[in-house]
Amino acid sequence: MTKIEIINAAFKVWGRNFYRKTSLSQLAGELKVSKPALYRHFKSKQALNEAMVEHFLDDFAASIRADFEKALQAKDADKGISVIITSIADYFARNAYALIFSLMNIYERNIDGRTISERLKLRGADMAVLTLVVEKKYSDDPTLIRMIFATLTFLMSHCRKTNEEMEKPMSDEDIKNITGTIDKTIKKGLGYSADKAALDFNKLENKVIAAMPDFEPEPFFRAVAEAVAEAGPWDVSMEMVAKRLGLSKSSLYGHFKNKKDMLRRLFASEFKRIIEFAKQGIEMSGNTAEQLYLGIFSISLYLKSRPEILVTMDWIRTRKLDLGKPDKHSRIFRLFEDVDIEPLRDTTEEEKQKTSHRILFLLINILTNPTENIPSGSQVQKNCIQVLYKFITLGLGGFKR
Numbered sequence: 353m354t355k356i357e358i359i360n361a362a363f364k365v366w367g368r369n370f371y372r373k374t375s376l377s378q379l380a381g382e383l384k385v386s387k388p389a390l391y392r393h394f395k396s397k398q399a400l401n402e403a404m405v406e407h408f409l410d411d412f413a414a415s416i417r418a419d420f421e422k423a424l425q426a427k428d429a430d431k432g433i434s435v436i437i438t439s440i441a442d443y444f445a446r447n448a449y450a451l452i453f454s455l456m457n458i459y460e461r462n463i464d465g466r467t468i469s470e471r472l473k474l475r476g477a478d479m480a481v482l483t484l485v486v487e488k489k490y491s492d493d494p495t496l497i498r499m500i501f502a503t504l505t506f507l508m509s510h511c512r513k514t515n516e517e518m519e520k521p522m523s524d525e526d527i528k529n530i531t532g533t534i535d536k537t538i539k540k541g542l543g544y545s546a547d548k549a550a551l552d553f554n555k556l557e558n559k560v561i562a563a564m565p566d567f568e569p570e571p572f573f574r575a576v577a578e579a580v581a582e583a584g585p586w587d588v589s590m591e592m593v594a595k596r597l598g599l600s601k602s603s604l605y606g607h608f609k610n611k612k613d614m615l616r617r618l619f620a621s622e623f624k625r626i627i628e629f630a631k632q633g634i635e636m637s638g639n640t641a642e643q644l645y646l647g648i649f650s651i652s653l654y655l656k657s658r659p660e661i662l663v664t665m666d667w668i669r670t671r672k673l674d675l676g677k678p679d680k681h682s683r684i685f686r687l688f689e690d691v692d693i694e695p696l697r698d699t700t701e702e703e704k705q706k707t708s709h710r711i712l713f714l715l716i717n718i719l720t721n722p723t724e725n726i727p728s729g730s731q732v733q734k735n736c737i738q739v740l741y742k743f744i745t746l747g748l749g750g751f752k753r
Contacts, residue, residue: 355393359407367449371456372586413475415443420481429489434535436482441531444508448518491751495739500538502717506710507534541747543695548641549745553738560633560650576618581663622661629654643691645741652737655719666720
């Protein structure tokens with residue numbers, strides 16, 4: 353047994369459960385060895401984790417390095433962008449467990465993004481190249497670059513629907529299809545025309561702000577949400593919630609059957625409120641383009657008013673993105689099906705649901721970005737939501753210089 357065999361097994365065995373548990377006992381069981389045998393190669397789990405990071409960075413950089421240089425030399429910006437997008441998407445299509453590893457560690461900020469960029473640059477793969485290529489033709493708004501990476505992440509993850517598919521390599525044809533879809537979505541968004549997507553943002557935002565309800569969340573659900581925001585949905589306990597409420601654990605059982613029931617009712621309650629407020633916003637206009645923006649802005653306003661729910665939604669964004677089978681009955685991911693998005697009019701219900709899911713993923717990505725920890729309703733925050741809307745409807749086409 354070699355170090356690289358242990359590292360590859362760790363990607364696989366921990367990735368199956370999306371890193372909810374990362375015990376050496378699990379890994380030893382997968383390799384059919386004892387835990388002491390693992391310690392002969394790695395002094396601690398932390399040492400193994402760092403070795404996994406190094407392996408991921410080495411492998412990822414080696415895969416994309418030549419394409420990034422090619423993109424930088426391309427005379428046509430769109431061609432250069434396609435080269436980069438396709439290169440990254442192709443790598444993750446062929447390496448499902450590397451995709452999960454990046455989601456769990458980079459998106460959840462277990463690994464600092466700037467540090468990762470610096471370490472990749474030392475390996476000859478400078479992620480800033482995408483920014484340089486995009487700026488040749490499009491706006492230099494940092495939110496735009498983030499939306500590009502978030503779209504690539506979401507669509508690639510959505511493509512990996514089940515654990516069985518993660519174990520099975522994707523065919524070259526499937527890889528070509530998904531990389532093409534990602535490239536097209538980033539370039540053109542939903543395919544709106546510039547005229548169709550042009551809105552009076554301030555007018556629409558003021559309508560939603562004026563209708564924002566003044567309410568206090570139910571104390572039990574606020575306590576659950578705060579505990580989840582702190583510990584995450586898999587590590588939160590009923591003891592944590594009871595402590596916040598000043599109750600005994602036994603008293604909490606008078607309100608919730610168990611932890612699963614507690615979480616289910618929290619999510620169901622909050623999803624219902626989000627949906628109701630978003631639909632209230634959507635119904636403020638009969639114009640479908642305006643309805644889309646009203647829905648997006650309404651959700652952003654609600655989540656910024658409930659920071660504990662926003663953090664909880666961020667857990668779902670990564671851990672329940674889902675690299676497993678999506679819940680087709682989840683109303684939150686069907687929200688924008690009620691909006692007659694013209695480019696999707698003749699598509700399947702699955703495609704419409706995926707669009708709703710993607711919009712929500714991108715929105716939470718913006719709202720939880722650490723550089724934008726700013727008050728709800730501020731001009732900077734609203735501008736970010738406007739950028740998101742333009743990107744969703746027009747893709748890069750909405751940001752030409």
